[in-house]
Amino acid sequence: MKAAVISSFDQPPHYGDYTDPAPKGPGEMLVEVLAAGLHHVTRGQASGVHYSSSGELPLVPGVDGVGRDTDGKLRYFVQGPGQLGTMADRTVIEFDHSIELPHDSDAVTVAGAMNPATASWLALRCRVPFQRGQKVLILGATGSSGSMAVQIARYLGASQVIAAGRDEHKLAKLPALGATEIVSLEDVGLGPLAHDVDVVLDFVWGESAIRAMEAVLKHRENRGQSLTWIHIGSMAGEVAAIPGAFLRSANLSIVGSGYGSVSGRQILKELPSLAEEIARGTFRIDVKATPLSNVGQAWCEAAHTSERIVFTP
Missing domain, CATH: 3.40.50.720 (NAD(P)-binding Rossmann-like Domain)
Structure with a gap:
């Protein structure tokens, strides 16, 4: 499959081939990625400086995304440490780290808004x-x-x-x-x-x-x-x-407030109501859909734009 691949912590990712992922247990599922946001935490992990970075290379970046599961359902999902990233044609997710979205949700908007919205939502709801x-x-x-x-x-x-x-x-x-x-x-x-x-x-x-x-x-x-x-x-x-x-x-x-100070269970409890409001258009965010094949250029340009870049495989 094609993916954004980080081969060096001091270089942006390149678009290339990566091993096809496959579920390893009953709690995992393969999803077709439709949209994955370029967030600050994603850049931090890709540079090896974020506290949740595994420090292992090569890696596929991306901490969350919107995709379609094998049953055709639209899902928002969050990847934990050590899991394959989301900036790829496909990825493997843990079912209980995902939520089903309304079928008419805009994948790019949800992928771009959920991460930045989660920060303050969890802070005010959980901390x-x-x-x-x-x-x-x-x-x-x-x-x-x-x-x-x-x-x-x-x-x-x-x-x-x-x-x-x-x-x-x-x-x-x-x-x-x-x-x-x-x-x-x-x-x-x-x-x-x-x-x-x-x-x-x-x-x-x-x-x-x-x-x-x-x-x-x-x-x-x-x-x-x-x-x-x-x-x-x-x-x-x-x-x-x-x-x-x-x-x-x-x-x-x-x-x-972040992953760790807020438990995974708490986060999963809060995500559905937040996703519902985002899908409904309650909150405004400027997003820019960008082909994943342009990941290298877009990665470098992200610091100079106010729009949240969302990659579409």
């Missing part, structure tokens, strides 16, 4: 007892996951959604997606604006997160009010040197 009417600050709101987080926070009932990012052009578009306020990550007004939020969805981490945390806490009038800071992504760095005073001086909890 914090989020309640309608609470206030949310989103750091890194101009990326695909961040803009999806704006929509999901509003959908789940947030009374205030403050979107913070660096790209002013993209920030300006977020009120149409549900942001009640927008602010630059470097703006001195971030702290006063977000002083009484209940939850922070942090896609940036690193020093940027520390500066934002200090700004919010400095202007927080009620230090006893609970603030849950959820680390989701690390666009500004993997390490954040958090001063102990931050934790002692306020009712601040810092948690992570």
Whole structure:
């Protein structure tokens, strides 16, 4: 079969031949891949730097996708560590790591939206007892996951959604997606604006997160009010040197959200309702369908586009 193949962690994948996959047990099934999104985690695994990377080569990248099973049903599926990736003509999935989609679902839209949407959906549904009417600050709101987080926070009932990012052009578009306020990550007004939020969805981490945390806490009038800071992504760095005073001086909890901190069972429980809303068109995301045969070029161009690239074998 044809697939995107990673032969070196410091080179983009090439389009070539790969061994045909075959199920090895009763819980596995072969699927025809219809669409597979190019996500940040996919790039991280393909470069060997993501914590879930197996470190083995060659490999077929891709952590999720939409495909058709042997019964003709449309499925969204997620691949675990060590499984064959999704950027190929076919792949083998674990049945209990997949969900059936409505037959009229748009495969490209679902494949492009599920991963970035899952990040904030799981954070607000599984990592914090989020309640309608609470206030949310989103750091890194101009990326695909961040803009999806704006929509999901509003959908789940947030009374205030403050979107913070660096790209002013993209920030300006977020009120149409549900942001009640927008602010630059470097703006001195971030702290006063977000002083009484209940939850922070942090896609940036690193020093940027520390500066934002200090700004919010400095202007927080009620230090006893609970603030849950959820680390989701690390666009500004993997390490954040958090001063102990931050934790002692306020009712601040810092948690992570991702595969591991959220169990596979929890994820599978949450995916159907999220997939249903995406298939229904509840959330907006810009996706670009690209032939898998163009994987090398598209892989290199992905960093310069705001669209989520989705490969179609």
